[in-house]
Amino acid sequence: MHKEVFQLFSKKEGAQHIASEYALMAIEKIVKQNNIHSVFEFGIGIGTIPYLLSTLNKRITYYGTEENEFCNSVLAENLGQSIESINYNAISSYLNFNGENKFDFIIIDGLFDDANFLKKIAHDNTLIFVEGDRENQREFLRKTFPKCLINRSISLNKNSKHSPYYDVSSNHFVGGYTLFRLNPNFRNKTSWFLEKIATSLKYKLRMII
């Protein structure tokens, strides 16, 4: 579904800031393949990710933060009735979150650097996804969870003509993401190892394509 969701949201106002198709593909795969029933997203934007989650046919509790007036004004329309298939909660700031919930999957796609809050909402098996480059936040996560397994993932595709980012980066590779696995168990270590190899091969391939 990630392709259809990307195409749908690419045509909407505010699309220049939505998650890349590659990131949406990874989010779909991660949610389907792992025991994920709760998601916290920093930076809902125009709603691409909760919409994608609502198509996955899984029981999911979703919390997202969004402070921008324009984004908040279009969310209800962009999400429509689809959102009724997940337990959707939007708040203007993480400071307004007063639940005791811990989340299986945390997506960072907005400004955020509060280590105590992150530790409060993460559990031992949480997966944390950082969309795009966000070098400062990657460094912040590395320091906050020093034992976690980290995979940077990159795409070999370039932005297409239909991409909302085409004008500014037409000859650039599609944005990647970084996945932080908090539990260094055997299963996670195996995935970490395989993904490390895939990324290093992709860096080499990028030099010849």
Ligand SMILES: C[S@@+](CC[C@H](N)C(=O)[O-])C[C@H]1O[C@@H](n2cnc3c(N)ncnc32)[C@H](O)[C@@H]1O
């Ligand atoms: C890159 S966009 C998110 C795109 C969105 N995930 C999508 O795929 O449609 C980042 C969003 O985070 C919001 N944001 C940034 N910092 C924030 C903060 N501290 N609290 C709440 N929202 C924030 C911005 O208003 C912006 O809409």
